[in-house]
Structure formats: structure tokens, C-alpha cells
Amino acid sequence: MIQTNNSEETTQLPDIQSTGDVRKVAINKVGVTNVRYPISLRTPGEGEGNTFLHTVATINMFVSLPHHEKGTHMSRFLEVLNEYHEELCSDTLVEICASMREKLKSQDAFLDLTFPYFIDKKAPVTGQSGKLDFDVRFEIAAGTIDDFIMTLKVPATSLCPCSKEISEYGAHNQRCEMTVKVRIADGVHLWIEELFAMIEKCASTQVFSVLKRPDEKWVTERAYENPKFVEDIVRDMAVTLNADDRIEWYQCFSENFESIHNHNAYAFIENDKREKTD
Numbered sequence: 001m002i003q004t005n006n007s008e009e010t011t012q013l014p015d016i017q018s019t020g021d022v023r024k025v026a027i028n029k030v031g032v033t034n035v036r037y038p039i040s041l042r043t044p045g046e047g048e049g050n051t052f053l054h055t056v057a058t059i060n061m062f063v064s065l066p067h068h069e070k071g072t073h074m075s076r077f078l079e080v081l082n083e084y085h086e087e088l089c090s091d092t093l094v095e096i097c098a099s100m101r102e103k104l105k106s107q108d109a110f111l112d113l114t115f116p117y118f119i120d121k122k123a124p125v126t127g128q129s130g131k132l133d134f135d136v137r138f139e140i141a142a143g144t145i146d147d148f149i150m151t152l153k154v155p156a157t158s159l160c161p162c163s164k165e166i167s168e169y170g171a172h173n174q175r176c177e178m179t180v181k182v183r184i185a186d187g188v189h190l191w192i193e194e195l196f197a198m199i200e201k202c203a204s205t206q207v208f209s210v211l212k213r214p215d216e217k218w219v220t221e222r223a224y225e226n227p228k229f230v231e232d233i234v235r236d237m238a239v240t241l242n243a244d245d246r247i248e249w250y251q252c253f254s255e256n257f258e259s260i261h262n263h264n265a266y267a268f269i270e271n272d273k274r275e276k277t278d
């Protein structure tokens, strides 16, 4: 049986990926996808000191490969990740991307993590607390372009203004998913919790984990008092994101899972504030 964990024996094995390629085709991204890994993220918490949220991320890691190299060194992606153990947090992600470039001797490195995040939410009337989950994504690039994009998928409720207007009673309402992707200015901080709270206000009403009957009455009436088309939702998201100077660039969209159709309603806005001269 071949022992590949002995460094002397490993050096004697052929290293096919280090041989050349003659097709003169460079590769933009090569690496590993769907790596599941524990991460811990700093949260605003309460009082002194840091609190951490522990979750599991699904990670994609890529580098660029020049035309003359046959293959990348797949094992090194996981080696880089393993060096960080439980200290994998938002502060170290840029470091990890730089480390991928160095260890794989590549021009560009890309790190992409998606993970469930959890916030404590109190029901609107009874104040009962529960954990609400939603998806967060960090996309980091290092090399030709240095980049950090944070994406949140915010669940909420939308209620149709047209339906409310034309119906003698009732109005169709549904879950919507508002997606926000942001680039943050250098040297400032935006908590996931802050961005989530900003965005969920843009829907007809929020969703909660625990709702007792007085809470359910409240959310039902609140949505009815605050009807919104998908266009209203994205416009309100844009107004909110425009007003926060920490956000340099954003894309926002909402998908409303219509309860009267078997298809969804969708609207999208992008704004790069860095392009504005005045």
C-alpha cells in the first residue's frame, strides 16, 4: 500500500498537475466547491466584549491558472482552510484569500462562502423570542481585483396594493425574499444584523419565528395597512441603501412568491455610488 502522508515518499510520486499544457488556454477559476466547514462570526452582542455565532459554511475556493500549467494543487485549498481552524471569521477571510494566492502561486484567488445565519427576533406584541434564520454569502477576491461582497437573503411578507384596492375584502399576500448585495467602504463596519434590519423594513411586514395570536393579528393587519408591489419593495430598498454612506455599491432585488399565480414577481436595482461625480 502506498503511504502518501510521508513527505519523502510523496516527493517520489509523479506530480502530473505540475507538468505543462500546450493548448495556450488560461483558466479563470479552478479549485474546490461545496466544502462544508465550521465558522464563527463576531456579532454585535450586548455589553462588553465580543460574542460569536457558530455556523457551518459551504465554501468554494478558486485560483486562476496560467495557460502553461496543467493543473492546480487541489490539496492546498484545504490546507489553507485547515490552518484557520475555528478562527475562520469575517476578519480572516481576506487573509485566507491572500494565503491562497501565495500558497498556490496564482495571480488571482476567490473565496465564496454561503452559510445560514441566525438572529433573535421578538414577536411584535407578546415579545416572545425566537431564532430567525436566513442565508448570508461572502464573496472575496484577491489579486487583479481586491473585492468583498456581502449578500443577505431577507425573508418578509408582501401584500398586493392592487388586490387590496379592487377586492371587497381581503388582499393576496405572500412570502417574499429580498436579496441585497453590498460593497462596503474601506475602514467602516456594517453588521449583518444592521443590514438585515434595514432591509426587512422595506416589505409590507416582517416574518417572525414565534407568533402567538395577538402577534398574528398584528402582522396580518400591519401587512394590510402597508401594501407593496415588488417595485415598491425594491425602490424602498434602494432609498434605504442610498442613505447609508458606508455602502459604496449595491444590487438589490425582491422575488415575491405570488399566492395567486404559480410564478413569481421580480424587480432589481443596481447602484454604484462610486460612479457619481456630484
Ligand SMILES: Nc1nc2c(ncn2[C@@H]2O[C@H](COP(=O)(O)OP(=O)(O)OP(=O)(O)O)[C@@H](O)[C@H]2O)c(=O)[nH]1
Pocket (backbone or CB within 6 Å): 010, 015, 017, 071, 072, 073, 074, 075, 076
Ligand atoms: N489539479 C487537479 N487535481 C485533482 C483533480 N482531481 C483530483 N485531483 C487530485 O488532487 C490531489 C492533490 O493535488 P496536489 O495538491 O497537487 O497534491 P500534492 O502534489 O501532494 O501537494 P503539493 O506537493 O502541495 O503540490 C492529487 O492527487 C490530484 O490527482 C483535478 O481535477 N485537478
